[in-house]
Amino acid sequence: MNFKKSLMTLAVGSLLASSTLYAETAYVSNEKDDTISIIDLDTMTVTDTIDVGERPRGIILSKDYSKLYICASDSDTVQVMDLATNSIIKELPSGEDPEQFALHPNNRHLYVSNEDDALVTIVDTETSEVLAQIDVGVEPEGMAVSPDGTMAVNTSETTNMVHWIDTEKHELVDNTLVDQRPRHVEFSKDSKLLWASAEIGATVSVIDTATRKIIKKITFEIKGVHKDKVQPVGVKLSDDGRYAFVALGPANHVAVVNAKTYEVEDYILVGRRVWHMTFNEDQSLLLATNGISGDVSVIDVNKMKPIKTIKVGRYPWGVVVKP
Amino acid sequence: MFINNHRKNAIAITLTALLGSSHAYSDIEVDISYLQQEIDYGPVLSNILPEPEDAGFQGAKLAIKDSNTTGRFLKHKYQLQDFTSTDPQALIDKAKAQYEAGIRYFVVNTDAQTLRKFTEALGKDTLIFNAGSSADELRLHTCEANLFHTMPSRAMLADALAQWLKAKRLQKIFMITGATSDDKAFSRAFKRSAKRFGLSIVKEKDWSFDTDLRRTAQSEMPLFTQHRDYDVVFVADERGDFGEYVLYNTWLPRPVVGTQGLTPVAWHRVVEQYGAAQLQSRFEKNTKRWMNSKDYSAWAAVRSVAEAVTRTQTNDAETNKAYIKSDKFQLAGFKGRKLDFRGWNGQLRQTIPLVHPRSLVSMSPQDGFLHPTNELDTLGFDRKETDCTDTSK
Numbered sequence: 001m002n003f004k005k006s007l008m009t010l011a012v013g014s015l016l017a018s019s020t021l022y023a024e025t026a027y028v029s030n031e032k033d034d035t036i037s038i039i040d041l042d043t044m045t046v047t048d049t050i051d052v053g054e055r056p057r058g059i060i061l062s063k064d065y066s067k068l069y070i071c072a073s074d075s076d077t078v079q080v081m082d083l084a085t086n087s088i089i090k091e092l093p094s095g096e097d098p099e100q101f102a103l104h105p106n107n108r109h110l111y112v113s114n115e116d117d118a119l120v121t122i123v124d125t126e127t128s129e130v131l132a133q134i135d136v137g138v139e140p141e142g143m144a145v146s147p148d149g150t151m152a153v154n155t156s157e158t159t160n161m162v163h164w165i166d167t168e169k170h171e172l173v174d175n176t177l178v179d180q181r182p183r184h185v186e187f188s189k190d191s192k193l194l195w196a197s198a199e200i201g202a203t204v205s206v207i208d209t210a211t212r213k214i215i216k217k218i219t220f221e222i223k224g225v226h227k228d229k230v231q232p233v234g235v236k237l238s239d240d241g242r243y244a245f246v247a248l249g250p251a252n253h254v255a256v257v258n259a260k261t262y263e264v265e266d267y268i269l270v271g272r273r274v275w276h277m278t279f280n281e282d283q284s285l286l287l288a289t290n291g292i293s294g295d296v297s298v299i300d301v302n303k304m305k306p307i308k309t310i311k312v313g314r315y316p317w318g319v320v321v322k323p
Numbered sequence: 324m325f326i327n328n329h330r331k332n333a334i335a336i337t338l339t340a341l342l343g344s345s346h347a348y349s350d351i352e353v354d355i356s357y358l359q360q361e362i363d364y365g366p367v368l369s370n371i372l373p374e375p376e377d378a379g380f381q382g383a384k385l386a387i388k389d390s391n392t393t394g395r396f397l398k399h400k401y402q403l404q405d406f407t408s409t410d411p412q413a414l415i416d417k418a419k420a421q422y423e424a425g426i427r428y429f430v431v432n433t434d435a436q437t438l439r440k441f442t443e444a445l446g447k448d449t450l451i452f453n454a455g456s457s458a459d460e461l462r463l464h465t466c467e468a469n470l471f472h473t474m475p476s477r478a479m480l481a482d483a484l485a486q487w488l489k490a491k492r493l494q495k496i497f498m499i500t501g502a503t504s505d506d507k508a509f510s511r512a513f514k515r516s517a518k519r520f521g522l523s524i525v526k527e528k529d530w531s532f533d534t535d536l537r538r539t540a541q542s543e544m545p546l547f548t549q550h551r552d553y554d555v556v557f558v559a560d561e562r563g564d565f566g567e568y569v570l571y572n573t574w575l576p577r578p579v580v581g582t583q584g585l586t587p588v589a590w591h592r593v594v595e596q597y598g599a600a601q602l603q604s605r606f607e608k609n610t611k612r613w614m615n616s617k618d619y620s621a622w623a624a625v626r627s628v629a630e631a632v633t634r635t636q637t638n639d640a641e642t643n644k645a646y647i648k649s650d651k652f653q654l655a656g657f658k659g660r661k662l663d664f665r666g667w668n669g670q671l672r673q674t675i676p677l678v679h680p681r682s683l684v685s686m687s688p689q690d691g692f693l694h695p696t697n698e699l700d701t702l703g704f705d706r707k708e709t710d711c712t713d714t715s716k
Contacts, residue, residue: 097604115601116608118392138392139601157598158655159393160633175396177633180655181598200655226698228660250659 024280025322026287027068028296029056030313036070037312038086041280041321044298044308050086053079058100058143059318062125063107068320069125071098071112078112078123083322093130095121100184102143102152104167111152111165113140120154120163122170132170136163142184146191151209153194155182162196164212176212179203184276186235186244188259195244197232204232204246206262216262218246225251234276238283238301247274247288254288254297256304266304270297275316281323289316350398353428353638355625356421357383357405358414358441360433360455364503364562374615379432379454380405381610382618386625388609393633401629411437415444422446427640430454430624432617435461442467448640450647452624455617459512462668462704466711469644471669473627474620477512479703480587483675483687484580485516486701488555490689493578497553498527499569501560509559509582520692526550530560536568544572557581585684587675590619593683594676599657623662623671627654648714659686660699666713667706672699 026039034056038048053072060069061083068081071094078098080090094101095114098121102111109131112121118138122131137159145152145167152165160182164174179201186195187209194207206216220230231249237259238244244257250273256266271290274297278287286299289312296316298308359379375381383403390401404426406417414437418429422445431441432455441451442465453461453472462476488494496517500510510527517524528547536543548556548569556573558581560566566583578584592613595603602622606614614622631643631652646652653661658674665672677685692701700706706713 116604135395137396138389139598156393157601158389159396160655161393161396163396177397180653180661200653200661202661228698 026278026280026296027059027061027320027322028289028312028316029059029070029318031055031057031291031315031317033313033315034072035313036068036081037316039296039310039312041285041298044310046310046312048086049313050081052081052088053077053091057317058098059320060101060103061320061322062103063105065322069101069103069110071101073097073099073115078110080125090128092123092125092128093121094123095119095130095133100141100143102145104145104152105147105149109167111143111145111154113143113154115139115141118156120152120165134163134165134170134172136172137161137175142182142196144185144187144194146187146194146209147189148191150191153185153187153196155185155196157181157183157199160198160201162194162207162212174212176207176214178205178207178214179217183233184235186237188237189239189241195235195237197235197246199231199233199249202227202230202232204235204244204257218257218262218264220246220248220251220255220264220267222248222251222253222267225253234274234288236277236279236286238279240283243301245277245286247277249273249275252290254286254299268299268304268306270299270306271295271309276318278319278321280321287319287321289319291315291317349636350400351632351636351638352400352402353628353632354402354404354426355383355387355428355430355628356418356426357403357430357621357625358418358432359405359407360411360414360437361407361409362434363409374617375612377610378615379617379621380407381606381612382614382620382622383430383454383625385606385609385618386622386629389605390626390629393629397633397636399629399632401625403625411440415440419444422449428452428628430621432621434458439465442470445469450628450640450644452627454620454624459508459704462670463709463711466668466709468669468714471624471627471647471664471671473623473671474616475587475589475673475675476670476703477509478515479670479673479675481509481512481516482519482702483587483677484585485513485520485522486687486689486692487585487677487685488522488580489520490691493554494522495525495552495554496522497548497550497556497573497577498524499548499556499558499560499566500527500529501558501562501564501566502529502531503562505561506559506582509561510557513557513559513581525553530565532565536565540568540572544568545574548572549574553577555580556584558583585677585679587677587687589616589673589675590614591616591676591678591683593678593681594657595683597657597659602657623654623656626656627652627664627671630654665700665706667711668704668709670703672697672702674699675702 024041028037053075055074058071070079078092078094082089097116099115137156139157142155162176179198181200204218230251234247246255253267271293273291435456435458558566656662
């Protein structure tokens with residue numbers, strides 16, 4: 001009896017140790033289920049599903065990985081989930097219909113796009129104070145803050161622009177016209193380039209952040225897929241500067257782009273309507289949400305092959321990984 | 324509370340920033356005329372859900388608002404000059420006066436006959452958008468280079484439905500046609516589609532009863548639809564006179580499609596994929612009602628003008644006409660594909676939602692219906708079917 005108990009304690013102890021030491025955790029927002037799925041990346045299984053606000057879409061982690069910020073679009077709020085307890089500890093004023101957001105490197109200022117109101121709201125996550133609201137184009141969507149912290153950008157889906165916001169003065173400084181229905185924006189690590197996807201234009205524009213002019217437009221062509229179904233949404237750049245991954249929506253593929261030459265090197269077949277992506281800590285894995293099939297594809301980045309599909313909730317939207 | 328204050332500050336700052344913007348844009352003002360004919364379709368039996376009187380106008384208005392938000396960043400300003408009348412001549416006179424005053428962009432929500440008068444009355448240096456009539460003859464024989472159609476033709480709607488029937492293997496059709504010329508036109512369109520996609524029409528009947536079906540549908544409709552076998556009942560009743568009473572009252576328990584039951588439309592509240600939910604909520608916020616096909620067609624027309632002006636940076640009508648006809652033009656229309664205009668008859672290519680009142684059933688073209696250049700051209704009249712020659716570049 002005693003022996004068995006201590007065995008169990010041992011087992012439990014080692015489990016805990018392994019999970020804190022090794023296991024990475026992925027969080028996935030399920031737009032039509034109002035939940036967050038939690039995935040253990042060691043076992044590649046869903047370990048928990050947490051109820052959150054209505055229509056959760058964009059999600060990001062705080063820089064210290066202690067909190068998860070959730071755009072609960074139909075609840076008109078940004079929820080803050082404490083990752084030690086997996087419970088909602090706070091709601092931030094976000095403006096109406098928050099969709100995507102980005103956290104400034106200062107780990108305090110959250111830039112939120114308000115899709116229904118054509119606004120970007122800047123919120124201080126510590127004081128819950130709204131610092132500014134900036135008018136942008138119709139249906140603001142993608143948000144990013146440059147790694148050097150000087151510039152925030154927002155895309156507006158119906159205005160077809162990238163809007164450049166000075167993060168110190170909280171004001172709009174410039175606009176770059178891109179192709180139809182711009183969605184996601186992603187800065188290169190050195191803040192010198194901005195990658196912007198255009199869903200209906202079927203392109204990814206690479207923009208020089210100094211001149212704010214487009215220097216390259218990348219197009220995609222997949223054998224057996226009609227060109228109108230190629231609809232780029234999520235973009236993810238690898239830290240080593242080698243690759244840009246582009247999720248192509250209803251084309252059900254992720255494009256692998258050489259980030260130096262801008263040539264498309266490969267297309268990886270994933271689930272249906274692939275939208276957003278994230279890397280794990282060492283960037284050996286890429287996770288992609290497939291909205292219509294309701295699952296997450298795990299791609300082995302070295303082999304450029306999908307290795308696992310994990311069923312989550314309905315319409316998975318955003319995904320992040322906590323090391 | 325503090326949000327409001329901040330917002331005010333932010334706007335003030337934003338405006339200054341805009342002026343200081345590094346890209347030089349010149350001021351452009353674009354006036355767009357919206358002309359609507361009020362048409363009395365006569366009394367109908369089913370009067371539960373009438374079409375809103377401002378159907379079309381509200382779509383144009385929203386598009387102006389959307390375009391001005393974009394225009395703010397480019398120093399472009401869009402204005403709508405709207406006029407509504409029951410009298411076609413009053414509409415023509417208004418359009419002529421507007422043309423004299425320099426307006427070159429016209430969004431017209433009228434019947435086919437009135438629309439044709441516009442193309443005769445106005446100069447060729449205009450862009451006229453048909454956002455009201457589905458008449459097939461306008462796409463077949465009226466080949467004006469300045470005429471565009473954002474409203475789908477009956478042929479497109481019927482093809483969208485026929486493809487779905489074929490995909491579902493609902494092949495044997497029982498057809499009921501109403502008494503109006505519009506109903507007959509829709510039936511003609513459907514018969515063309517049936518032939519095209521290999522459906523067989525096993526029985527055709529005209530509806531000519533004048534009893535009040537609200538009380539007697541259960542006893543009359545089964546007898547009317549008595550036939551040895553059919554897979555589906557097709558109804559052409561565009562104004563909604565008797566068609567609503569066909570459902571659940573057929574001799575054989577079969578689905579109803581056409582103008583009632585499963586219906587092909589340009590737009591409907593149940594369309595919410597591809598970002599459409601945002602367009603729907605913007606529309607609802609402004610109007611407190613749902614956006615319909617006429618609203619969508621007027622919206623798409625105004626947005627097409629604005630999209631051209633945004634890219635060409637001019638309000639010159641000829642330049643923008645050429646741009647809209649070029650392969651560079653693309654409209655993000657919340658329908659899952661980029662939309663553009665057919666070079667031969669100016670019809671906006673678009674996917675067609677198949678809906679019932681509470682849900683989206685499918686979007687056509689259906690998978691597997693192929694076309695050498697564009698699958699959207701499996702809907703409606705292809706290049707060779709019309710009298711028109713391709714004027715696009």
